[in-house]
Amino acid sequence: MQGDLNEIDIPSILQLIEWGQRTGQLLVTTHNSCPCQKFSAEVNRHHHCFSCKPQQYWFIFFVNGQIIYCQQGDGSLSRIDDYLRHYRVKLQLKDLKLASLDSVNVAEYSYLWELLERNLIQPKVAREILYGLVCETLFDLLSLHAGCFSFHHGPALTPQLTTWEISPLIKKIVKQLQNWQQMYPHIQSPNQVPVISEEVQFHSGLPVATINKLTYWADGKTSLRQLARCLNRDVYTVAKAIYPYVLQGWLQLVYSNTCNFDPYRENSEVEVKSKVRILSIQEAHSSSETIKSILQPQGYEVLTLTNPLESLSLIFQLKPDMIFCDMAMPELDGYEICAMLRQSTAFRLLPIILLSDRDRFLDRVKAKMVGTTDYLVKPLRDTELLTLIETYLK
Structure with a gap:
């Protein structure tokens, strides 16, 4: 089972796995070119070496339709270390060779079992940590609207401490995300740093x-x-x-450049990003301010135009690297602006992202017909926005 998140969303994928009582691993990635074909060969190699490395990816491990464990990327041991601060466990095993478990296990999961075997934590604590890791991973995944996925049937992750039913987790996380949106744009991302x-x-x-x-x-x-x-x-x-x-x-x-949990902020890329010019064409200031608040701290130059007719003449002077354009505007809507720009050789290959308040199949089809590069549904989320920019401007 594999496909694109534009065709089926994460909750539906998880429910299919639950209903089918499947055992194996699910890979979800935001990378532009789907690595699904390589997944089967890589799944038995610790998931540490992809010939085409995605910008952000996650694994979920299942047994009989229930979740065993979730991992982001290669699995950072620092996630568990953060939990250990709560339980006042100071010993860290980062330099220890975690080879005592079966080869299918990943380092983070093995790390947790090393703590258990050395009696540094109790099974109850380990279950609480695992539950936290599962919930935070699902929080990110259920926020995704773009990417691809691949489910690989295979042996279950071993040994197993506990499992969780999928439906109650989805219900809980979806409710959290709905409440989270009510705090937007004051609080945008779990990766933001309070000061x-x-x-x-x-x-x-x-x-x-x-x-x-x-x-x-x-x-x-x-x-x-x-x-x-x-x-x-x-x-x-x-x-x-x-x-x-x-x-x-x-x-x-x-957004902190030193934050280890933000995959889009590497110090080596700041100089390159500062040269990138993003143009936002929207009648309302709210979405433009949101785009600016997310992208400017990353070093992008963000310019806003609120008059669609004037925008067409100014675009040639501004020479943006990427354009975000609202679908619903008076005089000229996003479809018309995109169609006009595509007639120019200068903007034939420029990434143009259409923004809409609704997610409808016909709207997406029409957007593709006029040459839109991608289609983003508001409210805009920082992870989704940054992933999309990294994908098309790389």
Whole structure:
């Protein structure tokens, strides 16, 4: 079973696996060229070497239609180390050769079992850590609307500590995502880092105990996701707790170049990104401000045009590397603008992304017919937006 996320969404894929009581591994990737054909050969090689490395990918391991474990990318041991801070386990096994388990296991999963075998954590703690890893991975996956997937039948991941039914997890995560959107655009991504913004008002308007806690965690280095792990809470609960302070202006959320959990921010790429010019053509300022707030901290130059008719003449002067264009605008809509630009040799290959408030099959077909590069449904999510830009501007 393999395909594109434009054809079937993640919840539907997971439910098919659950109903079919399947055992094996699911690969989901945001890479432009789907590595599904290589997946079968790579699945028995620790998942560490892809000849065509995707920009972001995830694995989910199943047994009889239930989830055993979820992993992002190659599996960072730091995810478990964040949880160990909550349980006050200081010993780290990063340099230990994790070869005691079967070859199908991945390093992160093996790391957890090493902790168990050495009695550094109890089975209850291990189950809680696994549950947190599964939930945070599904939180990211259920937010995806673009990418490809491949399910590979194979032996179950061993040994197994516990399993989880898929339907209750989907129901829980979907509800979290719906609530998460209500905090947008003040809080956009689990990878954002809280920092104290209004020092004077901050200290005069809060109790000392609250100030001490927020000062400790809002250090400009720890992301919301890392906070959630260290506190053994889901990321929505953590974001909801700090949301009032963000609204008051006491805290602000930024993207940190040192954050290990953001795959789109590598210091070696900052100089290249600063030369990239993104043009946003939208009547409403809200979406343009969202695009700017997400892309400018990454070093992209973001320009906004609100008059569709004037935009056509200015585009030739601005020479953007990529265009985001709203579908619904007066005088000229996104379809018409894209069709006109495609008639010019200068913009025949330029990435043009159409933005829409609705996700309808006919709209997507029409967008393809006029030459749109891709189709993005609002509200815009930072991970989806950055992945799309990295894909088409690489």
